[in-house]
Structures are given as C-alpha cells and as structure tokens.
Amino acid sequence: MGIDIKKFKVVFFFIICTLILCYFNQNTKDYNVVNDIEKNYKNNEKLDEKLNNKIKIELEKDALDNSEKYFILGYLQKEEKEDEKAKEYFELSKNSINKNTHDFVKIYSNKFLADYMVKNNNFKKAIEYAVEAFNNINPVNYNESYKIIWEIFEVIDDEEEGRDIAIQNIKKVIHTRLLSVDSQIYLYRSLHNLYMLNRDYTEGIKTSLKIIKLSEKTNNTYYMLKSVVDLSYIARELGGYDTAINILNSIESDLVDDKDLRIDLEVYRLLNLAQCENITMKYDSAQKHLNKISEYQKFITTPKNKSIECLKNITIADLYSSQGKSELAQKHINIAKKTLDEAGETYYGLKSYYYIVLGQIELANGKNKKSIYYLNESKKHLEINPDTEMYTRASYGLVKAYKEIGDTENVEKQLLNLLELQEEKNELISQKYYKYVGYKEDFEKVQKDKKIIKIVNFFACIMISGMMYFLLKLIVIPNILTEKIKRKIKLYFKNNNYKLNYQPIVNPNNNAIVGFEALIRLNVNGKLIMPNIIISELEQCNMMGDLSIWILKKIIKDYCQMKTIDYLEKDFYVSMNVSLKEIENEVICEKFKKILKESNIGKDVICLEITENVCGEDYKKVYKNIRELIDSGFKIAIDDFGVDYSNLSFLEKFDFNVIKLDKYFIDNIENSIIVQRLIDAIYHLSIKRNITVVMEGVEDLDQVELIKEISDHKFYIQGYYYSKPIEIDKLKEIKLTH
Secondary structure, X not given: OOOOHHHHHHXXXXXXXXXXXXXXXXXXXXXXXXXXXXXXXXXXXXXXXXXXXXXXXXXXXXXXXXXXXXXXXXXXXXXXXXXXXHXXXXXXXXXXXXXXXXXXXXXXXXXXXXXXXXXXXXXXXXXXXXXXXXXXXXXXXOOOOHHHHHHHHHOOOOOHHHHHHHHHHHHHHHHOOOOOHHHHXXXXXXXXXXXXXXXXXXXXXXXXXXXXXXXXXXOOHHHHHHHHHHHHHXXXXXXXXXXXXXXXXXXXXXXXXXXHHHHHHHHXXXXXXXXXXXXXXXXXXXXXXXXXXXXXXXXXXXXXXXXXXXXXXXXXXXXXXXOOOHHHHHHHHHHHHOOHHHHHOOOOOHXXXXXXXXXXXXXXXXXXXXXXXXXXXXXXXXXXXXXXXXXXHHHHHHHXXXXXXXXXXXXXXXXXXXXXXXXXXXXXXXXXXXXXXXXXXXXXXXXXXXXXXXXXXXXXXXXXXXXXXXXXXXXXXXXXXXXXXXXXXXXXXXXXXXXXXXXXXXEOOOOEEEEEEEEEEEEEOOEEEOHHHHHHHHHHOOOHHHHHHXXXXXXXXXXXXXXXXOOEEEEEEEEEEEEHXXXXXXXHHHHHHHHHHHHOOOOOOEEEEEEOXXXXXXXXXXXXXXXHHHHOOOEEEEEEEOOOOOHHHHHHHOOOOEEEEOHHHHHHOOOOHHHHHHHHHHHHHHHXXXXXXXXXXXXXXXXXXXXXXXXXXXXXXXXXXXXXXEEHHHHHHOOOOO
C-alpha cells in the first residue's frame, strides 16, 4: 500500500505549525518583564519608551505575582525620583516575596529600601535590609553575583557597624570556596576598602598580600600592582612617606598588557606619588608626575576622566598652596569644584581632601574663619570616610587657624584630638610625619604628661616601619621583578629569541650518529645568552615547564630535517633536559604525552634527560610519571650521573633507558681507580639491563680510544671531539672522520 504524499505533506505541515505555536506560547509564558528591568538596571540605563510600554502591557495582563508587580511599580517611581512612593511599593514587594518571586526582586527590593534608609539616616534599618538582600542570594550563585554582593554592602559602609557586618559576610562568601580567582580578587579588594575605612591597617596589609598572591595565579598584573599601590597608601596612613615613595617608584605599569588598565594603574600610582612628594616637600618631582597624568588623560574616554581631572586639580592646588602660591592654588581648586560631586562617587575621601586644601588656601589668605569652616567641613566628611592622614592635616590646619584668632580652647581641643588619634587601635602614626607638618612643638607640649604613650608609639612606629620595609624588600619588589622577568620571557617566546643548538651523540666504533642533545640558547640583539642565565630566570618565574614544552615542540618540528643528515643511524633519537620538578608535575607530563601523541613521530624518538638541579620530594609520583612517560613513547635518561651521590639511588628506584656520565669521568679515567671501577660497574649494568651509556665531555682522540676499549655495547660519545652544539641548518656540515 503506497503513501499518500499529499496527505503526508498536510500532516507534516500541521505538526510543524503546532510545534512553532507551542514554542512561542511557552516563551510567552516564560517571559517576565523583570528580566528586562534587571538588564536595564545593570547596564545603568534609563527606562526607554519601548520598555515602558512592555511594562504597562505586563501590568495590565495581571500575570505577575504581587511581589513582582509592586517591585515594578516601585521601580517606575524610583525612575521618576518619587522616593516616598517608591519606598512604599518596595516595602509592599518585600512583604509579598514568595518562593516563585524573581531573584532580582527578592534582592533589590531590600537593596533599594536600604538605599532609602541611608538617605533618611535610619542606619539600623538600612543594615537590616542590606543583610536581607544578601541572604536572598543563593550561595550557589555567589560566583556570578560577586559584584551584586559588594553593591549591597557598599550601601552601609558609611558607619563602622555596617562595615563590620559587610566584612563578616564578604569573608563568609570568600570562605565558601565557590568563587573563581577573579571573583575572589574583586571581593578581597572590597574587603580592603572596608578595612581602610575602619583604619584596620593590619588586615589591610594582609588583604593586599592575598590579592597579590591570587593575582600571580592568573597572571593578573593589573590587580597585583594596584594592590602594591594600596600598600603604599597604608604606609602613608602610618606616616611612612619615604617608604610609600619607594614602593610607588618600584611599580612598573608597563608590565600590564592591556592599554586602558595600564593607564588606569599609572594614573593611580602618579596621583599617590605626587601627594606623597608634596608632603615631603619634593615639589618639582610632584609637579612632573602631575604633568604626566595630563598626558595619560588624552587616552581616557570613560566618565572616570572627570574624576581624575578633579582629583588632579585638588592635588595641584595642594601643591601650590604648600609653596605659598595662593592665586594658582585658588585657580585649580575652582576647576576641581565643577566636577566635585560627580568625582566624589569615584574616589573615597575626595571631598574631605577638597575642603582641607580650600581651608589651607583661606588660611594663607588670612581668612581664618572661612578656613575654620572648610576644615571642619572636611572633618564631617572624614566621619563617613575615615582617613588618618587627612584627619591629621585637617586638625593641624585648625590648630593654626584657631591660634591666629586667639582661640586657645579650640587649639587645645584639636591637639587632644590628635593625641586620641594616636591612642586608637591600628592608628599608629610615624614620627616622620611631624617633620613635614607644622606645630610639632604644640603637639609635644600636650604629650608632656603622656610619656608612656610616647614610648609605646615610638616602638609601634619602629615596628610598623620594619613591617613596611619587610613587605617592600621581601614581598613587593620581588613580585614586581618576577612579573618583569615573566613579561620579558614571554616576549622572547613571541619574538623567537630562543634557539636550539644540537650536539651529536656518536657511536665511536662506527662513527655513526645515534642521537642529538637539544641545548637551549637565547639570542638577544645578536648577543648569545648561555643556559645558566636562561635557566635561572625561568626557575625564578616558575616557567621551566613553559620552556620545556616549547623545546619539545621545536624538536618535533626539526626532526624531519634531521633525517637528511649523513652518518645518521636509522633509529636515532633526540634528547632534551627536564628537571625532576617537572617530572613531578603531572600537568606538564600530561602535556608532554599529548604533544608526542599528536606528533605521530613514533616511540623512542624523544629522550627526556632528567637533571637534578631541583630535588624531588614525592618519589612515588616521580616513579609513576616516569613509567607513564615511557609507556607513552619517551626514552628516559639520567643526566650528569656521578655529579651527585643521590643519582646512585636513581638506578634502583626508577626505570630508565640511558645513563649519561658526567665529564668528570672521562677527565679522571686514567688517574682514578674509583672512576675506573665505577665505569666497569656501569658497563656490566648496561649489558644486564640493555641500557645505553653516553660519555659526555669527550674532547680528544686518546679519550675516544679509551672508551672504545671499554665496550662495544651501546657505549656512546658526546663532546667537542666530534662537534660543539650547532644550529639545525649546520648539522649537515658535520664530518665524522677518525
């Protein structure tokens, strides 16, 4: 019975139409306008007409649950700046939350309510809402919500109680171990900001070091160096300006590959450096750094440029004010005022800095009451964004202003404030600061009856200075130098500066080449760098594995060219050096096996010569990895046998195919009975286990003849007698004549 094609087509068409309708119907059911609002909010966009119309349609359908409906109504009022109405709707939304409510609604109804509570100075309620917003984030989603977490807690960071709660919860998130390295870095930077606002410098230092360590894992040089700048800021806060300048001068922004991030880092560094040098009266140098910032600003197109311009102008005004150039200072502080509110969103403590400089200018102009007003305004902002350096400067400015008008009561009050600042936990200000700021005598007068505090502070300052010196010398600078070397090595790879030279391994009985050893060379501007320097730098940066992988790939590439060389045995091999540390590393071994398998060059072509410049710890792992490498097609050689007593144990513990005898053996073969007996033992071992022996460092005919007398069983020669290491293109020129 035949198929009715016409009926089949109709049925098929009907099925397809039904599926399409089902698809669109499901999508219509799944659609939630909250998704569009979430996207709009996260992109920092205003609601456009198209989205407004969508929202109206969805509200008219009455398909949303109450929580989502109230949230959308609140969001619309928020966009219209109708805070009271928005707050009412968000409260209704929050109270209507159920298990099916959209996650964005659960989180942000509370987050927006926290915002409004802060505006109304109801900080206790703001903390409650912020914590509830955070609790509505599923821990499984922490990794993708790390920015939201900080956005929630940033709302309550104006008060110490809020900061402590934020620290507690952010640490909880980090300790879940659910975060990627990048997410951890972001949240550690948030923690660092909170610690700085709490003036908890010990935790600030620890957090910066964690960020540096994490940044190394992902080669994130930008955040590593930014954390180094943060360390310099802590040194500033503790009064160690010379230490801060040393740290900032040690930073090389060129290590950051991304141009925008490099410029951002350099501007951040230069602003800090200029401020430090202004305080230490290095005015010319500070001015040069501020001029450099102007050059970088040409390349910054983001809104952040306005904030940079504002902070730069405040710093320039500060610089001119310190030098008594009041007119120039006033000009730049007026420029800064234009973008002050906008810039204050980007930089913590910017407004307090602005008012301090304004106060300095008015003080220099003899307008003491205005100066007092501005300096007190600075202190109000410092209550929200605490900063030891700024607080100290504001207090000293007030001391001077009150002295000018003869208000001794307030002079004493400000000096006592400074004393209290010193007594607080984690607020240890170095004595160095006071040689750069006036009225040290007044301060010491108040301290006369506080000799114990002076002694404690003195030792605390020595301790802090020692700690910062330790960080600079033993952690910060080595990390920067390592990153610099890494960058240089990567450029060598990119520019093909690394070269392989090959030295033949020869059977002296028939003058046939049985193999080659690949030896690394580095060519920089026509100058040949020898292996000891290359290896030292690579080990310092933990990049030996990268080089070994490059060598293996290069050997495989050169192998076909080697086949055309005269005097070559059919089953010749090529050897390369690897350290025991690399053999221990399972990741590197897996890469070796994969590269060899994909090359299709066959078994026993590549020989890995294990050197012992780095001693291994896990011998079981080494044994396992060697066995697997042999099974995958590699030969294994023990290199420089006899140099280190430990490689005697190698003969018993591990499988291998080749023993390479150090040059010491051939140089002492005639004069040392011990050497002769060792060679005799190795000869018998080579026969018993069918092992190849290679004598290294053979340089003259007499040595060749001696080796030929020892054995004709796989006893081979490598040395200048036959050839020095040469480039692949010159291997054809080798003449193996006796």
